[in-house]
Amino acid sequence: MNGIKIMRIAVVLLGLAAIATSCQTRAQQIIASTQSQVDTDSDGLSDQLEQSLLTQFAPAFMIGKKECSNLPAEFRVATVSPDPQEENGTIYGQVFPAHSSTSAAPTAEIHYYHLWSKDCGAHAHPLDAEHVSVLVRASANDSIKAKWKAIYWYAAAHENTVCDVSQISRASTIHAADQGAKVWISPSKHASYLDERLCQGGCGADKCEAMVALPPGKLINLGEPGAPMNGSLFAESKQWPLAKKMRESNFPDEPVARLEELPDTEIAWFNPGRHPAQGVISASGSTYNALSTSGQNTSAAISVAQDSTGTALEKSYNSTVHALGASTRKVAKALHVTPTEEKKPE
Ligand SMILES: [Ca+2]
Numbered sequence: 001m002n003g004i005k006i007m008r009i010a011v012v013l014l015g016l017a018a019i020a021t022s023c024q025t026r027a028q029q030i031i032a033s034t035q036s037q038v039d040t041d042s043d044g045l046s047d048q049l050e051q052s053l054l055t056q057f058a059p060a061f062m063i064g065k066k067e068c069s070n071l072p073a074e075f076r077v078a079t080v081s082p083d084p085q086e087e088n089g090t091i092y093g094q095v096f097p098a099h100s101s102t103s104a105a106p107t108a109e110i111h112y113y114h115l116w117s118k119d120c121g122a123h124a125h126p127l128d129a130e131h132v133s134v135l136v137r138a139s140a141n142d143s144i145k146a147k148w149k150a151i152y153w154y155a156a157a158h159e160n161t162v163c164d165v166s167q168i169s170r171a172s173t174i175h176a177a178d179q180g181a182k183v184w185i186s187p188s189k190h191a192s193y194l195d196e197r198l199c200q201g202g203c204g205a206d207k208c209e210a211m212v213a214l215p216p217g218k219l220i221n222l223g224e225p226g227a228p229m230n231g232s233l234f235a236e237s238k239q240w241p242l243a244k245k246m247r248e249s250n251f252p253d254e255p256v257a258r259l260e261e262l263p264d265t266e267i268a269w270f271n272p273g274r275h276p277a278q279g280v281i282s283a284s285g286s287t288y289n290a291l292s293t294s295g296q297n298t299s300a301a302i303s304v305a306q307d308s309t310g311t312a313l314e315k316s317y318n319s320t321v322h323a324l325g326a327s328t329r330k331v332a333k334a335l336h337v338t339p340t341e342e343k344k345p346e
């Protein structure tokens, strides 16, 4: 075989190799594209995007060192009745298009659920479904390539009870526009707070003491109501209100509009004045403290601003606590708490 023939064969082989590589790359692109289009829970957001957003905005949870339910639990898959398999710090997520989403500015709501095998505080009960939420918006219409930013955060605290002290905040206020917020979970009752001081003065027996960071654990997408992912059939169980929490938006127009009227240093109550006698009550020892949530001016919010003479939170507390009076006692009665001494703030 002369040199010219060898060269021709080599060129042909190289050509074939190039074609094979091209076909392989194309196939890989098709597979990747197909994977990015998979939408298991049929809500219009791909599994890939949902997991990416869940990871980017995963909160940094703080829990009690002596938490009586140990860690948020992972629940047995493919089981309709919630069955805590292991208390290992698993966090469950849900991502769905927000009602304000447009093709120009895709917007999604994310819920992070910390699910416990039990509530072991006052009025204890088995199973405890708690959560925080965030509203996130894309910088461009390509939701995969776009940069996503958080706009508002919500933390559920004693939702739908006389003690409801759930909060809503601008993401920038709590330094959580690009990543997850720091969230304090009250030991035993598992109420979520966007500011540690709110937990310290929380409702009932809430008190955040000896708090430690929740160790990194699994982050599992629950899917949507009626369209579970990852075997999370337990989400629909009537044994807990998880499905109800999954069906509700935590960013309806009214609280968002109310928050936008406040200075950007403030966190707003989600339900100010929802209950006429509502207050944030802390019964600790013989001291009976309260924060107003009457929905007026500073009492509609908690300021997280600092100043040289102390926190604005304390100022707000001082300026509103006198308004509580009889209403404080009504809440105490509702909570079955009897203060032995009512002390004015210092
Ligand atoms: Ca989806």
Ligand SMILES: [Ca+2]
Pocket: 041, 043, 045, 050, 094, 095, 096, 223, 224
């Ligand atoms: Ca989803």
